[in-house]
Amino acid sequence: MDEQTEISTAKQAADDHLVLAFGRLQGAANRLEYILGRALEQECGISHLMFEVLLILGRAGEPGLSMRAIAQEQVLTTGGATRLVDRMEAAGLVERGEDPEDRRGRLVRLTPLGEEKAVAAARVHVENIRRYFLAPLPTEDRERFAENLRALSHSARDILPRLP
Secondary structure, X not given: OOXXXXXXXXXXXXXXXXXXXXXXXXXXXXXXXXXXXXXXXXXXXXXXXXXXXXXXXXXXXXXXXXXXXXXXXXXOOHHHHHHHHHHHHHOOOEEEEEEOOEXXXXXXXXXXXXXXXXXXXXXXXXXXXXXXXXXXXXXXXXXXXXXXXXXXXXXXXXXXXXXX
Protein backbone atom coordinates (compact mmCIF):
# COMPACT_ATOMS: atom_id res chain seq x y z
CA MET A 1 0.00 0.00 0.00
CA ASP A 2 3.01 2.30 0.07
CA GLU A 3 3.31 2.79 -3.70
CA GLN A 4 2.92 6.33 -5.02
CA THR A 5 -0.42 6.76 -6.79
CA GLU A 6 -0.76 8.82 -9.94
CA ILE A 7 -4.15 10.53 -9.79
CA SER A 8 -5.01 12.64 -12.81
CA THR A 9 -8.78 12.19 -13.18
CA ALA A 10 -11.80 12.31 -10.89
CA LYS A 11 -12.43 8.63 -11.67
CA GLN A 12 -8.93 7.69 -10.54
CA ALA A 13 -9.42 9.77 -7.40
CA ALA A 14 -12.72 8.06 -6.64
CA ASP A 15 -11.29 4.58 -7.30
CA ASP A 16 -8.00 5.01 -5.41
CA HIS A 17 -7.68 2.16 -2.90
CA LEU A 18 -6.58 4.47 -0.07
CA VAL A 19 -9.41 6.92 -0.72
CA LEU A 20 -11.84 4.00 -0.80
CA ALA A 21 -10.44 2.47 2.42
CA PHE A 22 -10.67 5.76 4.32
CA GLY A 23 -14.17 6.36 2.94
CA ARG A 24 -15.26 2.95 4.21
CA LEU A 25 -13.81 3.70 7.65
CA GLN A 26 -15.57 7.05 7.76
CA GLY A 27 -18.83 5.59 6.47
CA ALA A 28 -18.75 2.76 9.01
CA ALA A 29 -17.97 5.19 11.83
CA ASN A 30 -20.80 7.53 10.82
CA ARG A 31 -23.34 4.71 10.50
CA LEU A 32 -22.30 3.09 13.78
CA GLU A 33 -22.41 6.47 15.53
CA TYR A 34 -25.96 6.90 14.29
CA ILE A 35 -27.08 3.38 15.26
CA LEU A 36 -25.43 3.36 18.69
CA GLY A 37 -26.25 7.00 19.43
CA ARG A 38 -29.89 6.50 18.54
CA ALA A 39 -30.07 3.47 20.86
CA LEU A 40 -28.67 5.55 23.74
CA GLU A 41 -31.21 8.29 23.08
CA GLN A 42 -34.15 5.88 22.83
CA GLU A 43 -33.22 3.56 25.69
CA CYS A 44 -31.46 5.96 28.08
CA GLY A 45 -32.63 9.46 27.15
CA ILE A 46 -29.13 10.86 26.53
CA SER A 47 -27.08 11.67 23.46
CA HIS A 48 -23.91 9.79 22.62
CA LEU A 49 -21.92 12.96 23.32
CA MET A 50 -23.48 13.23 26.79
CA PHE A 51 -22.62 9.59 27.40
CA GLU A 52 -19.02 10.25 26.40
CA VAL A 53 -18.83 13.13 28.90
CA LEU A 54 -20.29 10.89 31.62
CA LEU A 55 -17.55 8.37 30.84
CA ILE A 56 -14.82 11.04 30.90
CA LEU A 57 -16.05 12.28 34.27
CA GLY A 58 -16.41 8.74 35.61
CA ARG A 59 -12.84 7.98 34.57
CA ALA A 60 -11.56 11.21 36.16
CA GLY A 61 -13.29 10.68 39.51
CA GLU A 62 -13.16 13.30 42.22
CA PRO A 63 -12.84 16.22 42.39
CA GLY A 64 -13.91 16.43 38.72
CA LEU A 65 -12.63 18.09 35.56
CA SER A 66 -12.41 21.62 34.26
CA MET A 67 -14.48 22.68 31.29
CA ARG A 68 -11.25 23.01 29.31
CA ALA A 69 -10.27 19.40 30.06
CA ILE A 70 -13.71 18.18 28.95
CA ALA A 71 -13.46 20.24 25.76
CA GLN A 72 -10.01 18.82 24.97
CA GLU A 73 -11.14 15.25 25.53
CA GLN A 74 -14.10 15.69 23.19
CA VAL A 75 -12.43 17.99 20.65
CA LEU A 76 -15.00 20.68 21.38
CA THR A 77 -14.62 24.39 21.84
CA THR A 78 -14.88 25.48 25.45
CA GLY A 79 -18.15 27.20 24.49
CA GLY A 80 -19.51 23.97 23.04
CA ALA A 81 -18.46 22.05 26.14
CA THR A 82 -20.08 24.69 28.36
CA ARG A 83 -23.40 24.45 26.49
CA LEU A 84 -23.31 20.65 26.68
CA VAL A 85 -22.51 20.67 30.41
CA ASP A 86 -25.27 23.25 30.96
CA ARG A 87 -27.77 20.79 29.43
CA MET A 88 -26.36 17.92 31.46
CA GLU A 89 -26.53 19.99 34.64
CA ALA A 90 -30.16 20.92 33.91
CA ALA A 91 -30.88 17.18 33.53
CA GLY A 92 -29.27 16.49 36.92
CA LEU A 93 -26.42 14.40 35.48
CA VAL A 94 -23.52 16.63 36.51
CA GLU A 95 -22.80 19.45 38.90
CA ARG A 96 -20.24 22.20 39.06
CA GLY A 97 -18.20 22.60 42.19
CA GLU A 98 -15.22 24.50 43.47
CA ASP A 99 -11.72 23.53 42.39
CA PRO A 100 -9.78 22.72 45.59
CA GLU A 101 -6.56 23.88 43.91
CA ASP A 102 -7.92 27.11 42.39
CA ARG A 103 -10.53 29.13 44.26
CA ARG A 104 -11.57 30.86 41.03
CA GLY A 105 -11.90 27.61 39.08
CA ARG A 106 -14.91 25.34 38.78
CA LEU A 107 -14.88 21.60 38.20
CA VAL A 108 -17.58 19.39 36.72
CA ARG A 109 -18.38 16.06 38.37
CA LEU A 110 -21.03 13.37 38.19
CA THR A 111 -24.09 13.50 40.37
CA PRO A 112 -25.52 10.24 41.75
CA LEU A 113 -28.05 10.34 38.88
CA GLY A 114 -25.20 10.86 36.42
CA GLU A 115 -23.42 7.83 37.87
CA GLU A 116 -26.60 5.73 37.50
CA LYS A 117 -27.15 6.96 33.95
CA ALA A 118 -23.53 6.19 33.00
CA VAL A 119 -23.88 2.61 34.24
CA ALA A 120 -27.26 2.01 32.58
CA ALA A 121 -26.12 3.57 29.29
CA ALA A 122 -22.86 1.59 29.35
CA ARG A 123 -24.80 -1.66 29.61
CA VAL A 124 -26.90 -0.72 26.57
CA HIS A 125 -23.85 0.55 24.70
CA VAL A 126 -21.71 -2.54 25.34
CA GLU A 127 -24.46 -4.83 24.08
CA ASN A 128 -24.87 -2.72 20.93
CA ILE A 129 -21.10 -2.62 20.39
CA ARG A 130 -21.06 -6.41 20.51
CA ARG A 131 -23.99 -6.63 18.10
CA TYR A 132 -23.08 -3.98 15.53
CA PHE A 133 -19.31 -3.47 15.86
CA LEU A 134 -17.84 -6.86 16.77
CA ALA A 135 -20.30 -9.46 15.50
CA PRO A 136 -19.73 -8.61 11.79
CA LEU A 137 -15.97 -9.21 12.18
CA PRO A 138 -14.27 -12.61 12.18
CA THR A 139 -13.58 -13.60 15.81
CA GLU A 140 -9.87 -14.02 15.21
CA ASP A 141 -9.53 -10.44 13.87
CA ARG A 142 -11.39 -8.55 16.61
CA GLU A 143 -8.54 -7.97 19.05
CA ARG A 144 -6.11 -6.81 16.37
CA PHE A 145 -8.75 -4.55 14.85
CA ALA A 146 -9.38 -2.89 18.23
CA GLU A 147 -5.62 -2.41 18.71
CA ASN A 148 -5.28 -0.85 15.25
CA LEU A 149 -8.13 1.56 16.02
CA ARG A 150 -6.41 2.54 19.28
CA ALA A 151 -3.18 3.26 17.38
CA LEU A 152 -5.04 5.39 14.81
CA SER A 153 -6.93 7.28 17.49
CA HIS A 154 -3.81 8.05 19.52
CA SER A 155 -1.87 9.10 16.44
CA ALA A 156 -4.63 11.51 15.36
CA ARG A 157 -5.02 12.82 18.93
CA ASP A 158 -1.31 13.54 19.17
CA ILE A 159 -1.33 15.53 15.91
CA LEU A 160 -4.16 17.83 16.99
CA PRO A 161 -3.14 21.00 18.83
CA ARG A 162 -4.11 21.20 22.49
CA LEU A 163 -6.64 23.88 23.35
CA PRO A 164 -5.20 26.84 25.28
